[in-house]
Amino acid sequence: MTDTATDSLEALYKDFADLNMEGGWHRKFPALWPEPRRNFLPHVWHYADVKPILDRAGRLVDTTQAERRNLTMFNPVEGNIYSTVRTIVAAYQMIRPGEVARAHRHTPNALRLILEGEGTYTVVDGKQVEMRPGDVLLTPSWAWHSHANSGDVDCYWMDFLDVPLVHLLEPMFYEPHPQGLEPEVEVLETAPIAFAWKDTLAALDAEQERVGPGKPVSVELGPEKLDSIGLEMIRIPAGGSTEMLRTTANSIFAVVRGGGESEIDGETLPWAFGDTVAVPAWRPYRHRATEETVLLRVTDAPVFEKFGWLRTETL
Ligand code: 1HN
Numbered sequence: 468m469t470d471t472a473t474d475s476l477e478a479l480y481k482d483f484a485d486l487n488m489e490g491g492w493h494r495k496f497p498a499l500w501p502e503p504r505r506n507f508l509p510h511v512w513h514y515a516d517v518k519p520i521l522d523r524a525g526r527l528v529d530t531t532q533a534e535r536r537n538l539t540m541f542n543p544v545e546g547n548i549y550s551t552v553r554t555i556v557a558a559y560q561m562i563r564p565g566e567v568a569r570a571h572r573h574t575p576n577a578l579r580l581i582l583e584g585e586g587t588y589t590v591v592d593g594k595q596v597e598m599r600p601g602d603v604l605l606t607p608s609w610a611w612h613s614h615a616n617s618g619d620v621d622c623y624w625m626d627f628l629d630v631p632l633v634h635l636l637e638p639m640f641y642e643p644h645p646q647g648l649e650p651e652v653e654v655l656e657t658a659p660i661a662f663a664w665k666d667t668l669a670a671l672d673a674e675q676e677r678v679g680p681g682k683p684v685s686v687e688l689g690p691e692k693l694d695s696i697g698l699e700m701i702r703i704p705a706g707g708s709t710e711m712l713r714t715t716a717n718s719i720f721a722v723v724r725g726g727g728e729s730e731i732d733g734e735t736l737p738w739a740f741g742d743t744v745a746v747p748a749w750r751p752y753r754h755r756a757t758e759e760t761v762l763l764r765v766t767d768a769p770v771f772e773k774f775g776w777l778r779t780e781t782l
Pocket of ligand 1: 535537539558612626769
């Protein structure tokens with residue numbers, strides 16, 4: 468016990484530390500601040516740079532060695548070695564003719580966007596669906612999934628997963644399928660977890676009809692959804708641009724069709740087909756299209772919505 472006659476603030480703070488405690492008024496770093504900090508950085512990964520790398524990996528690494536031949540994109544912010552934005556990781560993946568990526572399941576939610584190739588399918592909880600360019604397929608938490616290329620060309624796609632969110636909250640579980648592949652498979656033309664490109668185009672056309680020509684339009688992919696990741700297809704006409712926005716949610720945009728640039732927090736970042744654009748929380752952004760463009764927005768907004776933390780401003 469400290470004698471009150473000789474006690475000092477210095478002695479008090481030392482006793483805090485010995486108990487693994489700290490005074491709310493004495494922190495080195497504040498615990499609360501007036502508005503979101505901008506931590507993760509705006510960044511673009513160019514598919515034209517990635518594709519030759521994937522092709523080299525295709526020659527050097529087979530699917531018995533790599534269960535998934537995927538290249539994840541880590542945000543260049545200091546100290547980060549994995550996440551593309553705070554809660555989501557994006558990856559490029561390539562599968563060669565005749566290859567099979569064995570079945571596994573994990574608590575992270577996942578989805579895929581097909582870029583190029585044909586003759587490839589994915590099996591999600593025993594349901595086999597073909598993957599064609601522009602298609603988006605969901606793999607919800609804990610669903611078994613495997614992929615195979617039964618065609619004769621290399622197939623390229625992008626994966627998006629909430630792995631970084633699972634890392635933060637820690638409910639990670641993962642297991643390979645005990646038999647390598649699911650033993651019973653039903654082949655389907657359509658499935659609630661699969662959003663075919665032609666249906667997306669029809670939905671965009673219907674929305675265009677509603678808002679009038681020459682304006683950007685966006686449609687949510689659904690009704691089937693992932694709990695933690697929202698998906699929106701945005702079409703911007705040649706020469707058009709979206710409004711400048713800032714939101715508490717994080718987004719990754721994938722260039723499904725077209726080309727242009729994004730202005731993110733004062734930086735101008737050009738992009739083309741297949742590129743990945745990281746738009747982290749609270750950074751003002753807008754997209755401009757030099758040709759007719761379709762972007763897939765992959766966002767953690769549903770998580771923010773559930774907690775009442777989604778705030779979006781038009782600037
Ligand atoms: C994963 O399981 C897949 O199943 C793709 O195809 C990309 C990136 C990080 C962690 C797991 C897949 C992944 C992944």
